[in-house]
Amino acid sequence: MLDFNKKYSLKRSSGKRVFFTMCDIQLRSPMLRKINYTFIILCSITLVNCVYKYEPDISKYENILVVEAELSNLPGPYEVKLSRSFGYGQKNGSPVCDATVKFMDKTGLEIPLFETNEGIYQTIDNSFQGIVGKSYKLHIEIDDEIYESDFETIKEPIPIDNIYWEFKKIDNNRGIDILIDAHDSNNKTHFYAWDYEETWKFHVPFNNYDLFPELEECYKSDRNTNFITTSTTNRNNDIVKGHSLKFITEEDNRLYLRYTILVKQHSLSEPTYKYFKDLNELNYNQGTLFDPIPGPLSGNIENVSGNNKFVLGYFFVSGATEKRIFIDRSELPLNYYPTNGFKECKRHIFEIPADEIGNNKSDGLFPNENEYRRIEPKIDSLITQENFLIYKEIIPAQSFPFYIVYLAKPACYTCTAHGTNVVPDFWVEKEDN
Amino acid sequence: MKNALLSLFIFILIHHSTAQNNSKLVISPIQNSVTFSEFVNNAEHNLNIKFFYKENWVDSLIIMNYPDSTELSTILHDAFMLSKLSYIIDGSNIIITNDNKLQTSLPEDFFTNKPAINIKTKGTEATNSSFINKPEKKEVQISNSITVIGNPKVISSESNCSISGKVLNHEDGQPVVGAQIYIQKLNIGTITDPSGYYVLNVPVGKSELMFKSMGLKDLSLPIHVYSNGSLNVNMEKSDVLINEIKVIAENNNNVKNLNMGVQQINIDKIKQITATLGEVDVLKTALLLPGVQTVGEGSSGFNVRGGSTDQNLILFDDIPIFNSSHLFGFFSVFNPETVKDFKLYKSGIPATYGGRASSVFDVEAKQGNLKKYAISGGISPVTGKLTLEGPIIKDKLSVIIGGRSTYSDWILKQIDSPQTRKSSANFYDISTKILYLLNDKNEISFTGYLSRDNFTLNSDTAYHYQNKCAGLFFKHYFSPTVYSKISGIYSNYQYNITRDDDPELAFNMKYDIDYKSVKSELHYFPNSKHNFIVGSEITRYDMTPGNMTPHSSESDITEFKLPKEQSIETGLFLSNEFKISNRFSAYLGVRLANFFILGPYKDYEYNPLVPKRVESRMDSTQYAKNEIVKTYGEPEIRFSSRYILGVNNSLKFSYNKVHQFVHMISNSSAISPTDVWKISDPTIKPLIGEQFALGYYHNLFTNTIEASAELYYKKTRNHLDYKSGAELLLNPNLDVALLSGIGRAYGLELLLKKEKGKINGWVSYTYSKSELKIDSKFAEDRINDGEYYPTDYDKTHDFTIVANYKHSRRYSISSTFTYSTGRPISMPVAKYNFRNNQLLHYSNRNEYRIPDYLRWDISLNIYENLKSNKTISNFWSIGIYNVTGRHNAYSVYFKSTESRKLNGYLLSVFAKPIINVSYNVRF
Structure with a gap:
């Protein structure tokens, strides 16, 4: 008899997807709501693993200008990033320096951007802020080449009605689904995009409170890399209800202590919406039986010097609003068990007889380190072979003539290895009732 | 047992020859042809002799007129020449024997006028060889009496007469398609059409008509033709049919017929080949043929000679099927139990078919058994099947439903997991065929x-998606040489997408295409040199391209x-298959294909100076209901020819042009269930496909191996x-x-095929290219800078081996190997x-x-209970x-992952x- 259940123990955290077996045959429809479910029966019968890593030999490479530019009604500084595309086997693209970059509006107003870092251009004039209803274009000059975007209008920003969470089970993973509600009573927006920045508090499992109390508690931030888009064109009313922004599984430590999410909601023009929807499809949703054939994705920027050079990227103009919520572990259901994020952390504790310690003091935090390593070879091997370090020691007492030595990997006792221990200025602790 | 029969046979032959020496009886002149019984009565009366025979042996024997007095032995010899009767003249007793059970094969010159002594030697030799050397040789059924065709009283003024009729399977009354009917001595012959019908021009007088078909016992029928007439025959099933793979109709046909790029496989052979997940699949079998790819x-869609998936006209008994796949394409929609065979035209598409540029994939539904009821069922890892068939009126009205x-x-449901609780994926299909043979002249089928x-x-x-189809066919035989067929066809394809979890967002999306068609055709065979088909077809398309409610x-x-959207497609066709000389035959067809787009329709005019976009619309015209918006159409030429080079080889050439007015719009390389069919409109012009093909056919080793090479552009x-x-x-x-x-495709297909024997199968190799070129004066409307680029289904090399090994009548092994x-x-x-x-x-x-793709499949087929009068037969397939x-x-x-890595x-x-x-059972 086939053990089907075994197949279901596989876990994945991505989007709305279901896993019946290891097999990853997916079906997608080009329908309004993206459906990305995994398909089943055949694989349950065949017990076949269907997806394999594959590294093709792609020798061809096109060097293309990449433009990453954003402008909204929210206060600046606004940033434009210019870089070059790179080959499939390469790691990074080079920044494009010394370009002339400016925003222009239809009245002839020009707002220059200055290179603050390699390939990064920013508005310096803090008095400049995008105005709702006005149109702007991006103008870039690199050597003799001129690139310009279409005029893009800042659409009316729509307030976020609500951001909230629900405890759910998706793909056999329990987790907290963060959802958003919004609506436009004027029925004019229709195209929405969201991006967000998350920050959460975390503790490293081990610490030397006496010496480094500041290394236990830190904050980590993350920003989503793709816009989440939706459109309401198929509805009578311009309402977004319960659109999922982020699903936090129990494998994640974001909600272990306290978490906040700042959601930026963008009202988009139809072409901008289409571009980002296609971009997501091309880069995140491949791998189904009915994949659309990938092709070049042209944005709203073109080379106007007349040589038809392709340009990647987009001048993203939107009417934006923001909203932040906090989620405290104490608010969450008791049967949600998030990881602390340090499952891999192990510590070793040794007792070293005090009378064996000689006089070979070393420099550093723990002067007896060399002695410990000499007396207890396991400490030595942990340090040299497994990158463990001593993070704490207890000095012998009269009644207990032993040194107690604690070893762990630095990442397990130094929270700053993962985030910052500076409390972000927007951070609000839970109010005690 | 065999030896006993052999001795008996020799014994009879010896007596036969002895009898020859003793015959001195003379019959007075016979003025008019008389029946054998009349002759016997006269002879017994006049000569005081006594005949001993069974009445039914001689009921169709005619004694020709003998103007002079003739020896009895000569008359008997002449009369029995074409039958299996022998006689012994023993004094005044004339004993007639019927030895047909002994013979298994006949020498080629058996029927020529040779002395009896030769018959003996030849006959014995034939018997020996058939029993000893060729145990697998098919049994020949030999009729013991002469069949009289036409009216003996009418003396035909012409030297040739037409005989026509139907060849039916004796067991279930099914028409036998592609059966060969020929007179070996005269080197004339024909094959039956899809309804089992044939017409053959034969000389007046006696001849030996041979009927041959795969899986059936060969039938040798002595005939005596007086004038035009009909001859229906029943062919018996051969016990050993399971060992043969047939791809192209018959061995000799490959060289001699006009078909080019035509492949036909019947369901028994399809069932032998290893199936995906044990589910016998007609379309997947077609993929093993040269020039067919996926x-x-x-994915169920297939590509024929570099054409896209929508360029195949998939027919189920002449009814077009819009979506041929189940379960996203893992299986095709044809239930193997209700399919008789399929025929795939890769080139040389006859003028009777129109509308798709690449191929015609004609699946013929099985007809219900006209003789007895049968139930069959089967179970595979994916499906369960049940088929019921039988005569409602024996020999007249049959039905099959599967x-x-x-x-x-x-x-x-067995997998009780939270995800599966909300999931479902299922399919079903039902097909039925009702056949009503009203009389000799008319038949109706549904x-x-x-x-x-x-x-x-x-x-x-x-x-949800579904195909809903029905066809009503009426066939009428006006005379032996003329028959007509009228069909009314309805086919509907629709899909629905519904969502109702959130009442606020609950919707239903519907797509629907309706196809209604009336087709009539008239077949006329004036003589053996011509075969005319004339007809017309009118189709109405009604399409709901998308309703969101x-x-x-x-x-x-x-x-x-x-x-x-709505439109009408018309087709008028005329074709003639004609024999120019013994070596050269040709088929010429013309189809006048027209397409009328009907209103209401809003036609936009675009600014020609900028790329076509919604913004570049300049003007629009609104057309009223049923107003003709646009007409497309042109005559299409369909031409095939064959030139026989030698005894075993021939050269063929074909050209055809087809207009395609419906297009599948898909942005994925495989057919997906939500792909839409679109009918041509003023901006979407009909696709026009043309194909030139050249082929060389050669049969080797006395027709055991067929070799062919086809080149196409x-x-x-x-x-x-x-x-x-x-x-x-x-x-x-x-x-x-x-x-x-524009698209172009070319290729070379090589095929070596062995149909018979313990080991049979085929080896094929295809070299092909298929490219598209999308050019425009606007850069954004070009693909790959307006250069030719390969299509999604361009597979340069394709190599396939299909091999079957029949170990015994119970066990056979089948293996397929594909590389592309x-x-x-x-x-x-x-x-x-x-x-x-x-x-x-x-x-x-x-x-x-x-x-590259490489796959090897293997399967073992076990047939249980092979007794001829079986009540239950089981068939297992393990693959x-x-x-x-x-x-x-x-x-x-x-794919970009969450960790930002690609x-x-x-x-x-x-x-x-x-x-x-998989397991199948038949009662």
Whole structure:
């Protein structure tokens, strides 16, 4: 008899997807709501693993200008990033320096951007802020080449009605689904995009409170890399209800202590919406039986010097609003068990007889380190072979003539290895009732 | 036993020859032809002799007129010449014997006027060889009496007469298609058409008519033709039919017929070949033929000679099927139990068919048994099947109904997991055929078909799609040389997408295409040199391209309906297959294909100076209901010819042109259930395909091996493609999202086939290219800079071996091996950083290829209970699909992951050996 259940123990955290077996045959429809479910029966019968890593030999490479530019009604500084595309086997693209970059509006107003870092251009004039209803274009000059975007209008920003969470089970993973509600009573927006920045508090499992109390508690931030888009064109009313922004599984430590999410909601023009929807499809949703054939994705920027050079990227103009919520572990259901994020952390504790310690003091935090390593070879091997370090020691007492030595990997006792221990200025602790 | 029969046979022959020496009886002149009984009465009366025989041996024997007195032995010799009767003259007793059971084969010159002594030697030799040297040789059924055709009283003024009739399977009354009927001595012959009908021009007088068909006992029928007449025959089933694979009609046909690029496989052979997951599949079998390819294992669409999947006219008893796949393409919609055979025209498409540019895939439904009731059932890892057939009125009215359904839902329910609770994926199909043979002149048949797929995959959105088809056919035989066929055909394809989890967003999306057609054709065979078909076809298409409606009272979904489209396609066709000389035959057909787009329709005019976009619309014209918006059409020439070079080889050439007025709009390389069919409109011009093909056919080793080489070149105009990122579903401006270009395809197909023997099968190799070119004066409307690029299904090399080994009548092993070049795919030409993530840039389409495809399947078929009067017969099939477990790529794709890394993946559908068992039973 086939053990089907075994197949279901596989876990994945991505989007709305279901896993019946290891097999990853997916079906997608080009329908309004993206459906990305995994398909089943055949694989349950065949017990076949269907997806394999594959590294093709792609020798061809096109060097293309990449433009990453954003402008909204929210206060600046606004940033434009210019870089070059790179080959499939390469790691990074080079920044494009010394370009002339400016925003222009239809009245002839020009707002220059200055290179603050390699390939990064920013508005310096803090008095400049995008105005709702006005149109702007991006103008870039690199050597003799001129690139310009279409005029893009800042659409009316729509307030976020609500951001909230629900405890759910998706793909056999329990987790907290963060959802958003919004609506436009004027029925004019229709195209929405969201991006967000998350920050959460975390503790490293081990610490030397006496010496480094500041290394236990830190904050980590993350920003989503793709816009989440939706459109309401198929509805009578311009309402977004319960659109999922982020699903936090129990494998994640974001909600272990306290978490906040700042959601930026963008009202988009139809072409901008289409571009980002296609971009997501091309880069995140491949791998189904009915994949659309990938092709070049042209944005709203073109080379106007007349040589038809392709340009990647987009001048993203939107009417934006923001909203932040906090989620405290104490608010969450008791049967949600998030990881602390340090499952891999192990510590070793040794007792070293005090009378064996000689006089070979070393420099550093723990002067007896060399002695410990000499007396207890396991400490030595942990340090040299497994990158463990001593993070704490207890000095012998009269009644207990032993040194107690604690070893762990630095990442397990130094929270700053993962985030910052500076409390972000927007951070609000839970109010005690 | 065999020896005993042999001795008996020799004994009879010896007596026969002895009898020759004693015959001195003379019969007085016979003025008019008389029946044998009359002759016997006269002779007994006049000569005081006594005949001993069974009345039924001689009931059709005629004694010709003998103007002079003739010896009795001569008369008897002449009379028995074509029968299996012998006589012994023993004094005044004339004993007639019937020895037909002894003979298994006849020497070629048996019927020539040779002395009896020769008959003896030859006959004995033939008997020996057939018993000893060729144990697998088919049994020949020899009629012991002469069949009289026409009216003996009428003396035909012509030297040749037409005989026509039907060849039916004795067991179930099914017509025998492609049976050979010939007179070996005169080297004339023909084959039966799909209804088992044949017409043959034969000389007046006596001859020996031979009927041959795969899986049936050869039938040798002595005839005496007086004038035009009809002759229906029943052919008996041969006990050993399971060992043969037939691809092209018959061995000699390959060289001698006019068919080019035509492949026919009947269901018995299909069942032998290893099936995907134990499910016998007509379409998947077709993929093993040269020139037929697919983009991947999980897709049901197939590509013929570099044509796209929508260019195949898939017919089920002349009814077009719009979606030929179940379960996203893993299985085809044809239930093998209700299919008789399929015929695939890769080139040389007859003028009777129109509308699709690449091929005609004609699946013929099985006709119900006219003699007795039968129930059959089967179970495979995926489906259960049940078929019922039988005569409602014996020999007159038969019905067959077969259904098939998956129990995948049942499997899902067994897996009690939260995801599967909300999922379902199932399909079923039902087909039926009713045949009513009113009388000799008229027959009516009805074919109905319904298939439906439903799936919901842990989601709130349910998908359904279905084919609903019916056809009514009326056939009338005016005379032996003229018959007509009138068909009324209805086919509907629709799909629905519904969502109702959230009442506010509950919707129903519907697509629907309706096909209604009336076709009439007249077949006329004036003589053996010509075969005319004339006919007409009129089809109306009604299409609902997309209706989005709220699915609950609270739903906030906006009702959105794309305007309906309607049009009429007409086809007038005339063709003649004619024999120019013994070596040279040709088929010439003309089809006048026209297409009328009917209003209401809004036709936009675009600014020619800028790329076609919604913004570049300048003007529009609104057409009223039933007003003709636009007409397309041109005559299409269909031509095939054959020139026989030698005894075993021939050369063929064909050309055909086809207009295609319906297009499948798809942006994925495989057919997906939500692909839309689009009928031509003023901006979407009909696709025009032309094909030239040249073939050389050679039969080797006395027709045991057929070799053929076919070369083709195809070009298509108005080949549709779509702009990158085009939204195809519910798009009110679909015309703007589409591009059109030209296509070309060429290739060489080599095939070596052995049909008979313990080991049979075929080996094929195909070299092919298929390319498209989408050019425009505007850069954004070009694909790959307006250069030719390979299509998604361009597979340069394709090599297939299908081998069957019949160990005994109970066991046979079948094995297939396929290798093909990986299909083209677009791969990224650059990566770039965007919003702290690595993304990919694709530019040229189909520049790279996925890894080559290689698969080996093997299966063992076990037949239980082979007794001829079996009440239950069982058939087991145990197979291994993809024996080597190779990870054949379905596609290669790239995906950004949450960790911001970019990975390449290979999607393989059946990446391990898959063992399957299926069981079939028949009562």
